[in-house]
Amino acid sequence: MLAGVRVRRDIWRLEAEDPATPWDPVSLAYARAVGVMKQESSSNPVSWSWRYQTQVHGLEPDPHDGLRRQCQHNGWYFLPWHRMYLFRFEAIVRVIIHGLDGVDEDVKQSWALPYWNYAPTASRMLPPAFREKLLPDGTKNPLRDEAREDHVNDGTVGLADEQVSSDGWLNEGFFSSAVSATSFGGSEGGWNHLHEVAGALPGALEITPHGDVHIYVGKDMASFETAGNDAVFWLHHANIDRLWEVWRGVRRQGGAGMPEPAELAWRNEPFKFRDFADNVAPMTPADVLDTESQLGYVYDDVSPPVTPRPPTRRGRIVKQEKPPGDPPEFIPERMGVTSESVVLSGGSETVGFALTQPGAVRSRAGRTEPARVLLNVEHIRSTSVPKTSYGVYIDPADGASDDEYFVGSIPFFGLREASQDDAEHELRYSFDVTEIVNALRDQDKWDANRVQITFRPLNQPALAATEGFGAEVEIGSVSIAYQ
C-alpha cells in the first residue's frame, strides 16, 4: 500500500471493537464533524454546509449552477459520480476533524469514511451509532435522522436477504450496456439525473443493494433531494463504492484488463464539485478508477461477499460464470408484455401474459438463439415511495405458488422524482433471468407460450406486524425480451 493511503473500514467491525459502547473513535469523530456541518456557519466555506452537500445530490428546482442537483442515477455515471461525491465529502470531513479538540491524533491522521457492510446477517440493522439519540457527552447525536422509517431507527426490522443479495451484480459480466439491457454499472448514455436519457436503466448494483438500502432506511434516504441529509447515506455509498472494487477484482482475475468502459464519453465526462476550500474543479471517471493511486484510499476488505442466497433461489439455480468481453450488441426483442397495468398495494400481485414464438423473430433478425432472457418492469409510478422493496418472482408453468423463482427486487429509489408530471421518464428495471429460464426449462416448468410473474413486498411479515407498506405503486408494463 502506498504511503499516506487511508483505509476505509466496516463500521460494524469498528463498533464491535468495544461492545460496551456503540461509539468508536472513527464514528465519534464523524459524528462531531457532521455536527459542525449541520451548524451551517456562514464563516465556513460553502462546501462545509450540510444542506449544501445534500443539495449537490438533489434539489428542486434546478439552481442551474452546475454544482447542485447533480446526482447521476440509472446509467453508467452512477458509480464514478458517487465516488467523486464521497471523495470530496470525505476530504471536507477530514479537514473538520483536524480542527476538532479532543480527537486522538492518530484518528486525525488516519480518518477515512467508514462503510456499512450489510451483507452479514448480523449487520442488517442500521449501525448503532446512527440510532443513538445522544453522543457520549450527552449532546444530540448528529448521526441520528428522525426522518427514517421507525422500524429502522428502533432496530426492529432489518434488511432481508433479497435486499442485500449479490446474485445480480456480482455475476454481471459487463460494466455497461449500449442497448438498454442489464449490466453491472448502468446503461450507456448522457448525463442522467432525472431520467433524461430515454431507455436508461440502472445497473445491477444500483438496484440491489443500493436502491434497496435507500428504501429500507426510508424517508430522507428514499428521495434524491434528501438522501444526503441522512448521515448514513455516506456510509451506504462507501459500501457501494467498495462493491465496485469487489466486482472489478473478480472481473480482473486471470489478468483480464480493466472492466470499465473504454469509451471517451464515459471516461472523460467532467463533473464539478466544490472542495474543502470551495475551489471548484472538475473530475472525470478516468480520474477515479484507481482509488489507491488517484484518490489515496483503499478498503480493508474487497473479497466477494458471502450473502445468503434468497430462499427461492437457494440450491436451485446453477450460477454460470459469465465470460468477460463485450456485451451483446443486439437490441433486446420484446416477446410479450402485460396487457394492462398492475397495482401493488402491500399484498402479492400476479400477472401473466403470452409470449410470441421466437423462431420467426430469430430468423428474421438474423439470429438463431438468444444470449440472454430479460425481464423488464417499466412505467412504474406512485405519489409517494413505499416502505419496502418488492420482490419479483417468475412462477413455474405448473402454477405451484410455493415453487416460484426470485428474480430480483424493485426498490423504487427515485420513484417520487420519476413520478412527477414533468419527469422525463418513469422508473424502470431490467433483470437477466436467463439462469431462471434455464432452470425452469430443465425441470419442464417453462412454458414458451406464456409467463407468469408475481410481485410481493419484501420483509412482508415484519412490516405487516408494524407499520404496513405505505404507498400504492402502479406498474405500467411487465415484459419479457430476448437478446
Next chain:
Amino acid sequence: MSNVAIRPDQRGRVAQVGGRPPRVWETHPEWWVLPASGLGWLVLAGASQTMGLGPAAMSGHGGAGMPEGMLMPKGMTMPTDGPSAGVLVALVSGWLVMVVAMMLPSAVPNIRYVAFASLHARRARAMALFGVGYLLVWLVPAVPAALWHLFHPLPIAVASGLGLGLAAVWELTPQKRSALRRCRRTIPIRARGLTADRSCLRFGVVSGGRCVSACGPAMAAVVLADHQLPVVALVTGLMFAQRVCRRGERLRSPAAGLLALAAVATGLG
C-alpha cells in the same frame, strides 16, 4: 421449447446466422423518418421558389386578397365568397408537409421506443400508428394557421417580430421546461390486437400533444413569419436540438436568444 434453448457457451455473445452483422433497419428501424423529413424539406424548398411560400408570398399580402402562404400556388386565388375546399386542402397539406419536415425528426426517440416496445412482427405497423396519432394532433393548429394565411390581419414584418419575440419569451418559462421534459416520456405499448394498436396511436397522440405544447409557440412564429426559409430552418434546428441533444433543456436560453435575434431581424426586414 427447443427453439428458445439458451446455451451457456453463448452467454455474452450473440449467435448469428453466417456471422451476419445486424442490418441497419434492424438496429435503427426509426430512421425512415429522416428521408421522410428530407423529402419534406425538398418540397418546402421547391415551394419557396415556385409557390407562395415565404417572402414570395409577401407580395400578395394585403393586396388583391390572395391568401398565399404555406404551399399555396401563386396563381390560386380565393373566391369572393370564401376559401374553396381546394385552398383549404392546399393549406392543410402544406402544413402537414411542414410538420413532417420540421417536427417529425424530433420525435425520433419516441418512434424508436415504439418500434422496440412492440413485437417484431408489429414494428412497422406500430410506428405507422404512432405517426398517424402524432400528425393528427398537429392538424389542430393547422386551422388557426390556415385562417392566418387566409386573412393576414397584420403586416408580415410586425407579425414576424411579434411571433418570434413571444416564442423567445416562451423558451424561458418553466412551462416550456416542463413541456420539454414531458416530450420524452413514454407510455406502455401493448403486444397484440386492438389493445396494441390503441396504445401506439395513443402514444402518437400524447407525444404530438406534448410536442405542440413545447414547440407550438415556435411553430406559430414560423407561421407569422410567413414561412421564411431561414426562420423555418432556425426553428427546426432549435427544436430538434432541444428534443434530441443531451440535456436539451439547457439549450432553452440560447434558443431564446437566437429567436429574439430573428425577431429583430425579421421585424426590421
